[in-house]
Amino acid sequence: VEEDLLAAAEPVAEQSGERKVGRNDPCPCGSGKKYKQCHGRIA
Template identity: 70%
Template structure:
């Protein structure tokens, strides 16, 4: 019985310490210019974007 309580306390301590070490991550920003639905597809197929990759 004591082993379970000890293990439970160790688990809680580990969870608390890992929560404090959480890093913030910057969102990924799209650097590509937005493609219009009727513009040529940037893949080079010659099709409209909406018919190819849209």
């Protein structure tokens, strides 16, 4: 179970390779949050 939580906290690689995710775009991880509020945060 801990492995799943740690995997969810890691940044998601861009799926298409060339497409950049904007700060206000939905996060590609599927959380439904904006990228800046999810994986776009500075650790």
